Amino acid sequence: MTSKFLNLHKEKQQRILNAALNEFANKGFDRASTNEIVKSAGISKGLLFHYFNNKKELYLFLHEYFIEILMKEFFTSEHFAERDVFERLKKIMISKSHLMKKYPEIFDFYMSAYIETSSEIKNELTSSHFDLMARSYSRIFENIDTSKFKEGIDMNKAIDIISWTLEGYGNQVMSGVKGLRNSEADFTREFAEADVYIDMLKRAFYK
Amino acid sequence: MTSKFLNLHKEKQQRILNAALNEFANKGFDRASTNEIVKSAGISKGLLFHYFNNKKELYLFLHEYFIEILMKEFFTSEHFAERDVFERLKKIMISKSHLMKKYPEIFDFYMSAYIETSSEIKNELTSSHFDLMARSYSRIFENIDTSKFKEGIDMNKAIDIISWTLEGYGNQVMSGVKGLRNSEADFTREFAEADVYIDMLKRAFYK
DNA sequence: ATGGAATTGACCAATGTGGTCAATAGGAGA
DNA sequence: TCTCCTATTGACCACATTGGTCAATTCCAT
Numbered sequence: 359m360t361s362k363f364l365n366l367h368k369e370k371q372q373r374i375l376n377a378a379l380n381e382f383a384n385k386g387f388d389r390a391s392t393n394e395i396v397k398s399a400g401i402s403k404g405l406l407f408h409y410f411n412n413k414k415e416l417y418l419f420l421h422e423y424f425i426e427i428l429m430k431e432f433f434t435s436e437h438f439a440e441r442d443v444f445e446r447l448k449k450i451m452i453s454k455s456h457l458m459k460k461y462p463e464i465f466d467f468y469m470s471a472y473i474e475t476s477s478e479i480k481n482e483l484t485s486s487h488f489d490l491m492a493r494s495y496s497r498i499f500e501n502i503d504t505s506k507f508k509e510g511i512d513m514n515k516a517i518d519i520i521s522w523t524l525e526g527y528g529n530q531v532m533s534g535v536k537g538l539r540n541s542e543a544d545f546t547r548e549f550a551e552a553d554v555y556i557d558m559l560k561r562a563f564y565k
Numbered sequence: 566m567t568s569k570f571l572n573l574h575k576e577k578q579q580r581i582l583n584a585a586l587n588e589f590a591n592k593g594f595d596r597a598s599t600n601e602i603v604k605s606a607g608i609s610k611g612l613l614f615h616y617f618n619n620k621k622e623l624y625l626f627l628h629e630y631f632i633e634i635l636m637k638e639f640f641t642s643e644h645f646a647e648r649d650v651f652e653r654l655k656k657i658m659i660s661k662s663h664l665m666k667k668y669p670e671i672f673d674f675y676m677s678a679y680i681e682t683s684s685e686i687k688n689e690l691t692s693s694h695f696d697l698m699a700r701s702y703s704r705i706f707e708n709i710d711t712s713k714f715k716e717g718i719d720m721n722k723a724i725d726i727i728s729w730t731l732e733g734y735g736n737q738v739m740s741g742v743k744g745l746r747n748s749e750a751d752f753t754r755e756f757a758e759a760d761v762y763i764d765m766l767k768r769a770f771y772k
Numbered sequence: 773a774t775g776g777a778a779t780t781g782a783c784c785a786a787t788g789t790g791g792t793c794a795a796t797a798g799g800a801g802a
Numbered sequence: 803t804c805t806c807c808t809a810t811t812g813a814c815c816a817c818a819t820t821g822g823t824c825a826a827t828t829c830c831a832t
Contacts, residue, residue: 361813366809382778389596391790391792392789392790395791402810402812403790403791403792403812404791404793404809404810405809405810405811407613407791407792512761512765513577515761519730519762522729522730522732522733523726523729524723525727525729526732527725527729527731528569528727546721555725555726556718558718558726559769562770563767567806569777598819598820598821599821599822600820609779609781609825610782610823611781611822612780614822615778618822671785765778773832774832775830776829776831777829777830777831778829779826780824781827781828782823782824782825783822783823783824784823785820785821785822786819786821787820788820788827789816789817790817791816792810793811793812793813795811795813796812796814798808799806799807800803800805800806800807800808801804801806802803802805
C-alpha cells in the first residue's frame with residue numbers, strides 16, 4: 359500500500375511525513391490526531407487513508423523511514439576509523455549534536471516512541487524496532503586502541519568514565535543550545551571546553 | 566476546598582492520591598481519565614469532585630503534595646554533613662536509588678510532569694513548581710572539602726566528571742534493577758563496583 | 773428522631789475520534 | 803473532444819469518552 363505513496367511528488371511526501379512526525383512526536387500515538395496531520399500537511403483526510411490504511415500503519419511506517427535516515431547519516435560518517443577512544447567519542451558526540459540540531463523532530467519522535475504506552479502500539483513496536491539502535495550503540499566501543507592506556511588500568515571502566523563524561527558534557531551543552539535559532543553553529547566553540555575534560559582524563563588513564 | 570480532603574481517613578486519602586498519581590504518571594494530564602481514577606480508587610465520581618473542584622486542581626494538588634514527601638525524605642538525610650565529594654555523591658546516589666525503589670510512581674509522575682504538553686496545564690505549572698528541585702540540586706555541590714584535591718586541578722570540572730560518572734553508573738544499575746521485585750535489596754551489593762570507579766577518580770584528582 | 777455531612781451514580785452536553793465513500797478534478801492518450 | 807483512470811476531496815458517521823453536575827441516599831453523632 360505504501361508503494362503508491364512513494365511514487366508521490368517528493369515534496370508532498372515530505373509534507374505528509376513531517377506533519378505526521380511532528381504530531382506523533384509531541385502527542386504520542388493515542389493523542390495524535392489524524393485530523394491535525396492532514397490539516398498541517400495541507401491534504402484531505404481521504405488522501406491520507408488512501409496511502410496508509412490506518413493510523414497504526416502510518417505510525418510504523420514513520421518509524422522505519424526515519425530511523426533509516428538517521429542511521430544512514432550517522433554511520434556513513436567515518437568515526438569508526440578513529441581508534442583513539444577520546445577522539446572517537448568526541449567526534450560521535452559532535453556528530454550526534456549536529457543530528458539533533460538538524461532533525462530535532464526525529465529525536466523527539468523516537469524519544470516519545472521509547473516511552474509509548476498506547477496499548478494499540480506497544481505490542482507492534484517489537485524490540486526489533488530498537489535493535490538497530492542497540493547494535494549501532496555497541497559498535498561505538500569496538501576496536502578501540504588499547505595500547506595507549508596505562509598498565510594496570512581497568513580499561514572498560516576507564517572507557518565508561520570517558521563516555522559518561524562526554525555524554526554528560528554533551529547534554530549540558532545541548533540543553534544550553536536548545537531552542538536557539540543558531541543554525542550556522544558547527545559547535546566548535548560550544549565544544550571547546552570538551553578538550554579540557556579530555557586532557558584531565560587522558561592524564562589519568564593514558565600512558 | 567482541599568482542607569476537607571485532609572480530614573478524610575488517611576487510608577481513603579491514600580487510595581485516592583495513589584490512584585490519581587498513577588493515572589497521571591502514565592498517561593499525562595490530557596489522557597488521564599477521572600473515570601479511571603475513581604474506579605481504581607474505589608470511590609464515586611461525585612466524591613472526587615466534591616474534594617477537588619476539577620481535574621486541574623487535583624493535578625496541581627498532587628504536584629505539591631508529593632514533591633514535599635520526596636524532598637522531606639531526601640533532605641532529612643544527613644548527606645550534607647559529608648564534605649568529601651566522593652562520599653557525598655555516592656551517598657546521594659544510593660539514597661536516590663532507594664527513593665526510586667520506594668516511590669517509583671512519584672518519579673514517573675514528575676518525569677511526565679516535566680514533559681507535560683497539555684495546554685491547560687503547562688501555564689499553571691510555573692517554574693516555581695520546579696524551583697524547589699533546582700535549589701535542592703544546587704545544594705548537592707555546596708561546601709565541598711576542596712583541600713583534598715591535587716594542586717592545579719580544575720576542581721569544578723573534576724567534580725563534573727565525578728558526578729557524571731556516578732550518575733551514569735547509577736543509571737546503569739537502576740536500569741538493570743528496574744522491575745525486579747527485590748524489595749529487601751539495600752543496594753550494597755549492586756553498588757559495590759562504584760568504589761572501583763571512585764578509586765580510579767580519586768587517584769586522578771586527589772592528592 | 774433529627775440534621776448535617778459524606779457519598780453515590782445516573783446523567784449530560786460537548787467534543788473529537790478514526791475511518792468511509794460517493795463525487796469530482798486532472799490530465800494523458802486517442 | 804471524448805474516454806478512462808487515478809489522485810483527491812470533504813461531508814459524513816457511529817461511537818467512545820470526556821469532565822463535571824446534582825438530586826437523592828446513606829451514615830452517624832447528638
